[in-house]
Amino acid sequence: MARATISDVAAAAGVSQATVSRALRGSANVSPATRAKVEQAAESLNFTLSKSASTLASGRTMRVLLLVSGPLNTWFNASVLQGVYDVLAPEGYDTIPAFVTNREQLDRFFRDLPRDRNADAIIITSFEFDTALHDQLSALGMPVVGLNSPSTAGFDASIGIDNAAAITSGVQLLRSLGHRRIAFVHDYIPHDMVYGTSTRVAAFRTAAAQAGYGDDDIVMIGADHHDTTPAMLDVTAAGIVARLLSCEQHPTGIMGETDEFTAAVYKELRRQHLAAPRDFSIMGFDDAPVSRTLDLTTLHQNPVELGNAAARKVLALLRGEAPEQTHELVPATLVLRETTGRAPNGR
Amino acid sequence: MARATISDVAAAAGVSQATVSRALRGSANVSPATRAKVEQAAESLNFTLSKSASTLASGRTMRVLLLVSGPLNTWFNASVLQGVYDVLAPEGYDTIPAFVTNREQLDRFFRDLPRDRNADAIIITSFEFDTALHDQLSALGMPVVGLNSPSTAGFDASIGIDNAAAITSGVQLLRSLGHRRIAFVHDYIPHDMVYGTSTRVAAFRTAAAQAGYGDDDIVMIGADHHDTTPAMLDVTAAGIVARLLSCEQHPTGIMGETDEFTAAVYKELRRQHLAAPRDFSIMGFDDAPVSRTLDLTTLHQNPVELGNAAARKVLALLRGEAPEQTHELVPATLVLRETTGRAPNGR
DNA sequence: TTGTACGCGTTATCAT
DNA sequence: ATGATAACGCGTACAA
Numbered sequence: 001m002a003r004a005t006i007s008d009v010a011a012a013a014g015v016s017q018a019t020v021s022r023a024l025r026g027s028a029n030v031s032p033a034t035r036a037k038v039e040q041a042a043e044s045l046n047f048t049l050s051k052s053a054s055t056l057a058s059g060r061t062m063r064v065l066l067l068v069s070g071p072l073n074t075w076f077n078a079s080v081l082q083g084v085y086d087v088l089a090p091e092g093y094d095t096i097p098a099f100v101t102n103r104e105q106l107d108r109f110f111r112d113l114p115r116d117r118n119a120d121a122i123i124i125t126s127f128e129f130d131t132a133l134h135d136q137l138s139a140l141g142m143p144v145v146g147l148n149s150p151s152t153a154g155f156d157a158s159i160g161i162d163n164a165a166a167i168t169s170g171v172q173l174l175r176s177l178g179h180r181r182i183a184f185v186h187d188y189i190p191h192d193m194v195y196g197t198s199t200r201v202a203a204f205r206t207a208a209a210q211a212g213y214g215d216d217d218i219v220m221i222g223a224d225h226h227d228t229t230p231a232m233l234d235v236t237a238a239g240i241v242a243r244l245l246s247c248e249q250h251p252t253g254i255m256g257e258t259d260e261f262t263a264a265v266y267k268e269l270r271r272q273h274l275a276a277p278r279d280f281s282i283m284g285f286d287d288a289p290v291s292r293t294l295d296l297t298t299l300h301q302n303p304v305e306l307g308n309a310a311a312r313k314v315l316a317l318l319r320g321e322a323p324e325q326t327h328e329l330v331p332a333t334l335v336l337r338e339t340t341g342r343a344p345n346g347r
Numbered sequence: 348m349a350r351a352t353i354s355d356v357a358a359a360a361g362v363s364q365a366t367v368s369r370a371l372r373g374s375a376n377v378s379p380a381t382r383a384k385v386e387q388a389a390e391s392l393n394f395t396l397s398k399s400a401s402t403l404a405s406g407r408t409m410r411v412l413l414l415v416s417g418p419l420n421t422w423f424n425a426s427v428l429q430g431v432y433d434v435l436a437p438e439g440y441d442t443i444p445a446f447v448t449n450r451e452q453l454d455r456f457f458r459d460l461p462r463d464r465n466a467d468a469i470i471i472t473s474f475e476f477d478t479a480l481h482d483q484l485s486a487l488g489m490p491v492v493g494l495n496s497p498s499t500a501g502f503d504a505s506i507g508i509d510n511a512a513a514i515t516s517g518v519q520l521l522r523s524l525g526h527r528r529i530a531f532v533h534d535y536i537p538h539d540m541v542y543g544t545s546t547r548v549a550a551f552r553t554a555a556a557q558a559g560y561g562d563d564d565i566v567m568i569g570a571d572h573h574d575t576t577p578a579m580l581d582v583t584a585a586g587i588v589a590r591l592l593s594c595e596q597h598p599t600g601i602m603g604e605t606d607e608f609t610a611a612v613y614k615e616l617r618r619q620h621l622a623a624p625r626d627f628s629i630m631g632f633d634d635a636p637v638s639r640t641l642d643l644t645t646l647h648q649n650p651v652e653l654g655n656a657a658a659r660k661v662l663a664l665l666r667g668e669a670p671e672q673t674h675e676l677v678p679a680t681l682v683l684r685e686t687t688g689r690a691p692n693g694r
Numbered sequence: 695t696t697g698t699a700c701g702c703g704t705t706a707t708c709a710t
Numbered sequence: 711a712t713g714a715t716a717a718c719g720c721g722t723a724c725a726a
Contacts, residue, residue, distance in 0.1 A: 003462070003464070004462075005718095005719060005720085006719065006720060007719085007720095015696075015697085016696065016697045016698075017697090017698095017719095017720080017721095018696075018697060018698080018699095018721080018722080019695085019696060019697075020720095021720065021721060021722085022695095022696090022721095025721090029695060029696085030695075030696085031695060031696090034695080034696080046462055047462060048459060048462045048463050049719085049720070050403075050463070050464050050465075050718090050719055050720070051463060051464070051465045052399045052402035052403045052408065052464065052465075052718090052719080052720090053403050053702090053718070053719035053720040053721090054719085054720055054721070055399035055702090055720090056397075056399045056400050056403050056701095056702045056703065056704085056718090056719080056720070056721090057701080057702055057719075057720045057721040057722080058702085058720080058721055058722085059702080059721095061399065071429050072425055072428050072429045072432060073422065073425035073426040073428065073429040073650075073651065074425070075420065075422075077425070078419055078420035078421075078424075078425035078428075079420040081419050081420065081425075081428075081444070082418050082419045082420040085419060085444065085445075085446075089445070094443050094465075095443070095444065096441050096442075096443060097428070097432065097442065097444065098432075098436070099432075112395060115350070115351075115393055115394060115395045116395055116397075116398060117350070117397050117398070117399065117703095118397075118398045118399075118441075230636050230639050233639075234639070260636065263640045264640065267640055289577050289607070289637070290636070290637055290640060292577050292580075292581070293610045293611065293614055293637060293640075293641070294640070303420075304420065352702090352703055352704090353703065353704065354703085362712075362713085363712065363713045363714075364703090364704080364705095364713085364714090365705085365706085365712070365713060365714080365715095366711085366712055366713075368704070368705065368706090369705095369711095369712090372705095376711055376712085377711070377712085378711060378712090381711080381712080396703085396704070397702090397703055397704065399702090399703080399704085400702070400703035400704035400705085400718090401703080401704055401705070402704085402718090403702090403703080403704070403705085403717095403718045403719065403720085404703075404704040404705035404706075404717080404718055405704080405705050405706080405718085406705090406718080464719095
């Protein structure tokens with residue numbers, strides 16, 4: 001059985017192709033009677049419109065790209081995908097995930113994007129762009145919405161959490177608990193600056209200074225490579241803890257860039273027979289599931305909702321409307337759990 | 348600047364459209380000289396082939412659907428997606444994720460799939476199908492590959508882990524450690540049987556029986572609802588632990604259906620001042636990152652590699668070849684960590 | 695409200 | 711190896 005085409009349906013319903021097209025897409029100017037006839041004919045012929053043919057004829061692809069930084073199987077990226085999918089799918093849009101791992105891939109991605117005509121819009125998450133890239137964004141010729149991008153330049157709309165404010169509240173928590181020396185532990189920061197990892201690092205620096213910590217009271221320790229395999233994470237964490245504990249007078253307040261990373265550091269700390277909050281305080285960032293299972297104090301964000309919001313902005317832009325809020329900054333709120341408490345005596 | 352079309356390139360290169368098409372797709376029968384001319388013309392006009400137009404003309408969409416059971420933001424599903432993407436993207440295929448949460452959505456999905464002509468193949472993960480669905484699969488009219496599906500019926504190819512063998516090895520571990528009574532804790536099993544959650548439950552039952560456990564020595568405890576939010580997970584786990592500990596003589600060997608679920612149960616157990624492996628042994632399934640952070644004994648599987656393999660089978664099928672192995676069953680291997688040990692005395 | 699007819703940008707068939 | 715041309719299946723002015 002060859003596939004039914006729109007003209008088969010037209011013939012079966014006794015109307016023209018154009019009317020079938022209008023009826024099936026819920027367009028106006030179709031009488032209820034004809035619409036019913038057409039729908040029935042389509043149903044009995046087991047027919048739906050071909051997305052590719054529609055795309056070719058209309059110019060709309062009904063697809064939106066989701067470009068994430070790094071692998072798709074992290075809690076954050078997967079949750080954003082879920083959130084985007086949730087609002088796009090009911091509207092008939094496909095969500096096409098993509099990711100790049102280095103600057104070269106990113107450049108090629110942006111170069112091919114506009115001419116491929118394979119998507120109507122793009123959502124870009126967690127990228128740290130230099131100005132050259134902002135120009136590329138504008139040249140894309142389609143709506144571009146940013147998610148947790150440090151700058152709004154080049155984006156038609158964006159949503160993100162207020163990293164700076166969140167980290168400030170974290171720093172202030174540690175200070176109010178009496179921690180005289182504090183540390184920030186973070187992932188590897190690649191030189192080509194594709195990833196957005198440095199926003200929180202910078203935020204910690206300034207927050208600590210503002211809270212009155214001197215340069216000697218702050219220690220920043222980053223991973224020295226970018227191998228994210230679980231096994232390597234433990235090794236990385238071990239190295240970080242070694243550096244942490246070998247400070248002349250080691251920090252007792254620790255903030256981590258993400259919950260996953262913090263969990264590894266925390267684990268190594270326990271392996272050294274140190275306990276939180278007895279011997280130190282430690283807090284993560286994200287409120288990922290692992291922070292719950294560890295009762296880790298953290299800063300809450302909801303990537304599913306960020307994805308929802310980004311997708312809604314895309315939809316508005318695609319309709320030619322302005323999003324309710326063009327550039328939105330939502331707070332990440334402190335969640336107190338069991339790993340933070342008063343600084344140990346004498347520190 | 349209007350977009351360049353294939354005929355613009357043809358004109359610029361001084362050849363016909365047909366030749367441009369052949370040259371740009373790396374087809375045979377194009378002289379190196381013309382190919383170079385064409386490529387250069389395309390480059391200078393900033394041209395690439397339109398996927399939609401190609402699809403319409405050729406019938407190939409260069410897209411494959413990935414249907415997962417449940418949300419995309421679980422470790423397993425996100426990892427499968429990553430694995431599929433990794434092998435499909437270099438070949439020029441888009442990976443389109445989709446998921447359904449109940450039987451009705453699933454039926455509609457399958458009904459619309461063949462007539463939408465929006466994908467060349469489909470990968471289906473972790474679904475428990477009844478026979479009616481197997482027929483629908485065959486009627487899809489495109490390659491269908493299964494991933495961790497309990498049966499191979501209806502699939503053109505499949506890959507999955509050997510749940511039964513893995514669970515048997517887990518049960519035997521507990522028995523060899525001296526646990527006289529054992530329990531299996533698992534997620535909610537919906538009545539419409541869309542999810543594949545029952546495979547491991549059934550496997551545990553038979554493995555326990557074969558290992559010599561009597562009916563009174565086995566306790567199965569499932570969640571009584573399907574709310575997977577992190578906060579509810581803790582509540583669910585609390586209920587399960589309550590039931591576990593209020594048994595006449597409670598089991599000391601516990602297996603969980605997944606690491607995530609097991610982690611929640613384990614946490615509640617610790618909250619009751621019970622410690623593993625001192626008071627009980629507990630093991631998970633999957634070797635998800637959380638099992639590492641908890642040093643949880645578990646059964647290892649690698650969903651990224653499963654995704655890779657499934658995608659490779661799709662590619663083979665699409666080329667009209669037979670996959671290297673049509674139906675593949677890979678072992679899930681026991682990973683001994685810190686939460687299992689000899690049964691407490693007197694039990 | 696409905697129909698006519700053209701165009702969307704390729705691929706594929708058949709010549710040459 | 712290359713060129714002409716007919717599909718591919720739909721959207722959309724424009725006309726009726």
